[in-house]
Amino acid sequence: MQLSRRGFDVAAGVVLLLLGAFVWREGAAIPPSFLDTAFGTGYLVMLAGGALSVLACFLILEAVRGGRTAGQLTFDARLARPALTASILALFVLNLTFGLVPFYPSAAAMIFAIALGLGERAPRAVAIAAAAALAATAAAWVVFTQVFVVLIG
Amino acid sequence: MIGELAASFATMLAPYPFALIVLGTVLGIVAGAIPGLNGGMLIALSLPLTFGWNPLDAIALLVGMYVGSISGGLISASLLNIPGSPSNLMTTLDAMPMARRGEAARALQLGIIASFFGGVVSWMALVLLAPPLVAFALTFGPHEYFAIIFSALVLISSLSEGSMTRGLIAAMLGVLVALPGLDPVTAQPRLTFGFDRMLGGFDLLAVLIGVFAVSQLLADAAPGAKAEVIRLQSSRLVLSLGAVTRHWVNLIRSALIGTWVGILPGVGGSIGSILAYGAAKTLSKTPERYGTGCEEGVIASETANNATVGGAIIPxxxxxxxxxxxxxxxxxxxxxxxxxxxxxxxxxxxxxVYGFMSTLLVANVVMLIVMLVSLRGLARLMTVPKTYLIPIILLFCVIGAYAGNNRVFDVWVMFAFGLFGILFRVMRLPIGPFVIALVLTPLAEFNLRAALISADGSWLSFLQRPVSAVFVVIAGLLFVMPLVLPWVRRHSNRSAVE
Structure with a gap:
């Protein structure tokens, strides 16, 4: 799938404009405090939100007028591997959150799965991926849990 | 000062800190040499390990990594045509052609010695400039501080890659990410959306690991073309002193440019090396040789990028x-x-402060020795497959983000900011202004509010003090110039045509 860089920049500008407006509204909603001095709690939030909205308008203007925004943005099969890697990482963190599988075995599984996803699937490559996963997990366990006493999972 | 510096050298050369400098420098060189890894990623992953350490030990490890990673990128730039870090971008233009015609070892050795020279010159700048600058900075109040930080943020945004608008947007997103949590004056929650875990704000380390390491690793997971790897020829690993000293003008000029660029907040090694390369080419009698395997190009780029390290430590x-x-x-x-x-x-x-000074020089000496001695072994690092590196480093990222506060929430923050970093790449937003705004915002807010309290809420007070007024005007000019200059150029061109 191909998107024009200009269209993408306009869409990004609109999202940033809305984000800025939302942040402004959040800042305005903070009630005044008796501790307020010259600069209330919500002022900086509103300032940042307002500035982001103004800059987003500039981005949209830049995109509409052309300039540095020429070209195409390509979304193709090359994105499958980063997406797969991110999905496996998300599953790993999800498991860490709910503690379904102990941390280090799940870490080894994560390394193995990503290595297989990114590399070849020939028997030799699978064996190397498995060895790398076990060795790296063991090294991480020694360094972090045994030496630096990071109790995880 | 000389006595304190000497005492600091004695401290840092004791076995344990010295071992940490060597370890940091070696790890930095390795990270710099392997495409896809970089100094920022390595230091972000190592930060959690330094919790509870003696600060001088942490400085020894991290400054060693800093110097090593900037220098290590030379290896992949010369043998793989891939700059190990953005700072080595200009090096590839001449080091790779030299390597292709059988002069890989010569290119590497010239680059290593140039890196050392750049590091030593910037160390001298750090030692000579830091104390008087501190004496000047001590006269500053909150007005001056806020004005300096504000102008630094505008400077970072205007000098970053791409348009200034994108730089400012990145900086503003950095400000937004720094805001959630409790207000420092009234202790009211802001941008926490009712989540108790947000009361402490985002953990800086988790954000840094996500934006630097996770986003880079996810980007590296995309399939790319297989690179050409050039092998070192074992018989050509000796370089005469004269081969280096005949470039002394280029060495000194590039070191000074690199140091100066390093002092500018957030600009970094890549701009330093581009400017030094440009200056060397412009002043050369044979500019047409640049980009075809010219020794001067390698020297200019490598001297300047290492010189930015000491320069950057000064502010x-x-x-x-x-x-x-x-x-x-x-x-x-x-x-x-x-x-x-x-x-x-x-x-x-x-x-x-003296620890930074002594470590910087020791790390440069260690870098010189390690790289010259182990050049052939380091060259073999080019063949480490990303397939295994990416998931292993991702595991270290997860543990690193968790280790800071022992909270799974921080791991999710890291993951989210990893995706955020990818979005930054797609939107062509520079990462430098984002990260620096993230770190400077609490300091800027503290000084802004202290200044307004002391001036009864008068914003005009920023223009009533000479130093803060100068920096506010500089910030204004930096902001307005990129908007006005194209218009002025267009107008003058039209007048010339008429």
Missing amino acids: MVTMGIPGSIIDVFLIAALTINNIRVGPLLLQDNPEI
Whole structure:
């Protein structure tokens, strides 16, 4: 799938404009405090939100007028591997959150799965991926849990 | 000062800190040499390990990594045509053609010696400039501080890659990410959306690991073309002293350019090396040789990028303003040890400032020896497959993000900011202004509010004090110039045509 860089920049500008407006509204909603001095709690939030909205308008203007925004943005099969890697990482963190599988075995599984996803699937490559996963997990366990006493999972 | 510096050298050359400098430098060189890894990523992953360490030990490890990673990128730039870090971008233009015609070892050795020279010149600048700058900075109040930080943020945004609008948007997103949590004056929650875990804000380390390491690893997971790897020829690993000294003008000029660029907040090694390369080419009698395997090109680029390291430490130790993205990590390492970086650092913790000075020189010497001795072994690192590196480093990212506070929430923050980093790449937003704004915002807010309280809420007070007025005007000019200059050029061109 191909998107024009200009269209993408306009869409990004609109999202940033809305984000800025939302942040402004959040800042305005903070009630005044008796501790307020010259600069209330919500002022900086509103300032940042307002500035982001103004800059987003500039981005949209830049995109509409052309300039540095020429070209195409390509979304193709090359994105499958980063997406797969991110999905496996998300599953790993999800498991860490709910503690379904102990941390280090799940870490080894994560390394193995990503290595297989990114590399070849020939028997030799699978064996190397498995060895790398076990060795790296063991090294991480020694360094972090045994030496630096990071109790995880 | 000389006595304190000598004492600091004695401290840092004791077996344990020295071993950490060697370890940091070697790891930095390895990270710099392997495409896809970089100094920022390595330092972000190592930061959690330094919790509870003696700050000088943390400085020894992290400064070693900083120097090593900037230098290590030379290897992949010369043998693989892939700059190990953006700072080595210009090196590839001449080092790779030299390598292709059988002069890989010569290109590498020239680059290593040039890197060492750049590092030593910037060290001298750090030693000579830091104390007087600190004395000047001590006269500053909150008005001056806020004005300096504000102008630094505008400067970072205007000098970053791409358009200034994108730089400012990145900086503003950095400000937004720094805001959630409790208000520092009224202790009211802001941008927490009712989540108790947000009351402490986003953990800086988790954000840094996500934006630097996770986003880079996810981007590296995309399939790419297989690179050409050039092998070193074992018989050609000796370089005469004369081969280096005949480039002395180029060495000194590039070192000074690199040091100066390093002092500018957030600009970093890539701009330093581009400017030094450009200057060398412009002043050369044979500019057409640049880009075809010219020794002067390698020397200019490598001298300047290493010189930015010492230059970048100067604003950090004198004013608490990071001179480069990696300085953000150094500030974080000191902050987690309750050491506040700024003009009072030399007064309250002189051993830290002198520790930076001595470590920088020792790390440069270690880098020179390690790289010259182990060049052939380092060249073999080019063949480490990304397939295994990416998931292993991702595991270290997860543990690193968790280790700071022992909270799974921080791991999710890291993951989210990893995706955020990818979005930054797609939107062509520069990462430098984002990270530096993230670190500087609490300091800027503290000084802004202190200044307004002391001036009864008068914003005009920023223009009534000479130093703050100068920096506010500089910030204004930096903001307006990129908008006005194209119009002025267009207008003058039209007048010329008429």
